[in-house]
Amino acid sequence: MALALLRRRPSDIPLARDPSGRFLVWITALMVYLAGLALAGALTVSDMARRWDSGLAGGLTVQIAPLPTSASATPMVPPPVAPLPVAPLDERVEAALTILRSAPGVKSARALTSADTARLLEPWLGPEAADPLLPMPRLIDVVTDGPVDVAGLVDRLKSAAPGATLDDHAVWLADLRSFTGAVHLAALALVALIGGAGVMSVVFSVRAGLAIHRHVVELLHLMGATDRYIARQFERHVVGLSLRGGLVGLGLAVATLVGVRHAAHGLRASLLPDLTLAVWQWAALGLVPLAAALLALLTARWTVLRTLEAMP
Amino acid sequence: MIRFEHVGLRYGVESEVLRDISFTLTPGSFHFMTGASGAGKSSLLKLMYLAHRPSRGIITLFGRDMSRVTRAELPELRRQIGVVFQDFALLDHLSALDNVALPLRMAGATDTDTVEHCTEILRWVGLGHHLHAKPSTLSGGQQQRVAIARSVINRPRLLLADEPTGNVDDGIGMRLLYLFEELHKLGTTVVIATHNETLIRRFNHPRLHLDGGRLQVVPAAAARGG
Numbered sequence: 001m002a003l004a005l006l007r008r009r010p011s012d013i014p015l016a017r018d019p020s021g022r023f024l025v026w027i028t029a030l031m032v033y034l035a036g037l038a039l040a041g042a043l044t045v046s047d048m049a050r051r052w053d054s055g056l057a058g059g060l061t062v063q064i065a066p067l068p069t070s071a072s073a074t075p076m077v078p079p080p081v082a083p084l085p086v087a088p089l090d091e092r093v094e095a096a097l098t099i100l101r102s103a104p105g106v107k108s109a110r111a112l113t114s115a116d117t118a119r120l121l122e123p124w125l126g127p128e129a130a131d132p133l134l135p136m137p138r139l140i141d142v143v144t145d146g147p148v149d150v151a152g153l154v155d156r157l158k159s160a161a162p163g164a165t166l167d168d169h170a171v172w173l174a175d176l177r178s179f180t181g182a183v184h185l186a187a188l189a190l191v192a193l194i195g196g197a198g199v200m201s202v203v204f205s206v207r208a209g210l211a212i213h214r215h216v217v218e219l220l221h222l223m224g225a226t227d228r229y230i231a232r233q234f235e236r237h238v239v240g241l242s243l244r245g246g247l248v249g250l251g252l253a254v255a256t257l258v259g260v261r262h263a264a265h266g267l268r269a270s271l272l273p274d275l276t277l278a279v280w281q282w283a284a285l286g287l288v289p290l291a292a293a294l295l296a297l298l299t300a301r302w303t304v305l306r307t308l309e310a311m312p
Numbered sequence: 313m314i315r316f317e318h319v320g321l322r323y324g325v326e327s328e329v330l331r332d333i334s335f336t337l338t339p340g341s342f343h344f345m346t347g348a349s350g351a352g353k354s355s356l357l358k359l360m361y362l363a364h365r366p367s368r369g370i371i372t373l374f375g376r377d378m379s380r381v382t383r384a385e386l387p388e389l390r391r392q393i394g395v396v397f398q399d400f401a402l403l404d405h406l407s408a409l410d411n412v413a414l415p416l417r418m419a420g421a422t423d424t425d426t427v428e429h430c431t432e433i434l435r436w437v438g439l440g441h442h443l444h445a446k447p448s449t450l451s452g453g454q455q456q457r458v459a460i461a462r463s464v465i466n467r468p469r470l471l472l473a474d475e476p477t478g479n480v481d482d483g484i485g486m487r488l489l490y491l492f493e494e495l496h497k498l499g500t501t502v503v504i505a506t507h508n509e510t511l512i513r514r515f516n517h518p519r520l521h522l523d524g525g526r527l528q529v530v531p532a533a534a535a536r537g538g
Binding site for chain 2: 010012014222225229309
């Protein structure tokens with residue numbers, strides 16, 4: 001009998017009957033849903049940025065543009081001043097490779113094939129990127145293992161391989177890092193806003209509960225209840241509601257992420273980042289309802305104690 | 313135990329409902345509190361169970377000057393006072409057992425001990441078959457017995473009762489008074505506000521008689537005579 005009584009021990013304050021309880025469940029569900037999506041977005045962007053960063057840092061890219069040569073292009077009307085003869089593209093690539101491989105700080109230099117280039121351009125141009133009639137530049141992937149004199153290298157490349165340009169990715173990396181920082185800040189601001197709204201909801205709900213059950217609270221005080229004892233009644237109630245709402249919100253967020261990932265898989269030549277989350281990232285998402293419940297607990301405690309302080 | 317010195321109480325800007333109240337209750341004493349309706353019995357009890365602070369005067373309770381007691385110290389003092397409220401003040405959503413258990417839970421008793429003690433005292437007041445009944449399903453007399461069981465469950469040093477026999481027949485009323493007598497013999501200080509002259513005559517104790525907000529202490533022998 002005693003065990004049955006222990007299991008069914010009710011709260012001293014009849015908070016379960018309050019209409020604000022239902023409201024708090026759905027508010028929490030919505031907030032956890034939005035916070036979950038914001039977190040997943042931030043994690044995805046972080047992953048994407050890390051992949052790009054590790055791919056771009058410690059490397060250079062040399063691009064050699066296809067220029068008209070004396071063999072490939074004969075103008076109908078000869079120009080007044082004859083241009084300097086330009087070597088074929090493959091010869092210029094070989095010349096650039098020779099210069100790059102002898103440059104201090106360069107570990108390796110590898111020319112991408114036309115097929116490689118076409119594959120890189122496929123997301124923008126589609127399968128037509130592999131058309132041999134399309135004038136495609138040749139790319140050289142350079143891996144560095146020390147400081148490189150970029151300006152000197154550019155001069156030597158331009159003289160040995162006309163049409164060559166060198167990209168040290170500095171601008172890309174700076175933009176990427178700035179973009180990632182902005183996304184993180186936006187996610188943080190969103191989570192802070194959601195948290196703020198959550199805190200306000202709990203404050204409202206707890207204050208309403210205190211007002212509705214003021215006579216019970218006064219009675220408990222007269223019987224010797226401490227403010228902390230009364231606060232615990234509210235904490236238990238609010239944490240229960242928040243966990244229930246949080247699990248609903250988490251379920252909806254997971255369903256949304258799975259749905260978006262499924263839809264992204266259907267896109268041909270997708271430009272979207274990979275939306276797959278690692279196990280630890282799913283675990284981080286699973287912590288969102290717990291964080292919401294903890295925030296609700298602390299808010300309820302603070303609100304009750306502050307309000308009761310004003311009572312006689 | 314309890315000393316009131318020139319205590320006055322007023323609500324807001326109204327005139328005083330209690331005027332210049334002075335008396336001392338020694339530990340383990342038993343007093344009836346009498347007086348017509350509106351004489352100030354409930355107000356005096358509220359001062360004694362620390363629901364209000366006096367407008368003037370000094371109240372000393374358990375050796376503590378109440379004007380110097382902080383808000384944080386009040387719960388500890390209140391847990392030493394058992395109160396039977398005139399309207400019972402039971403919590404409708406809780407069973408009889410959970411209502412009685414409240415003071416023990418506030419004092420930090422374990423659930424097992426709480427259930428055991430509450431079951432025992434509810435059986436003693438004749439409600440052994442109503443442990444899980446909600447107050448709304450109990451009669452007025454049964455509710456009153458739950459309220460009394462709650463007030464004495466943690467063996468208070470001071471027991472205050474506002475018309476505790478008002479809703480029960482004479483037999484049960486007598487039985488409840490014997491319960492209070494038992495607690496009194498165990499050292500509890502008891503003050504019972506009542507209009508029931510039969511009980512006052514049957515149990516020979518001094519009276520705190522209120523008339524128009526003023527208090528007169530009537531000794532036991534005089535109470536028997538009067």
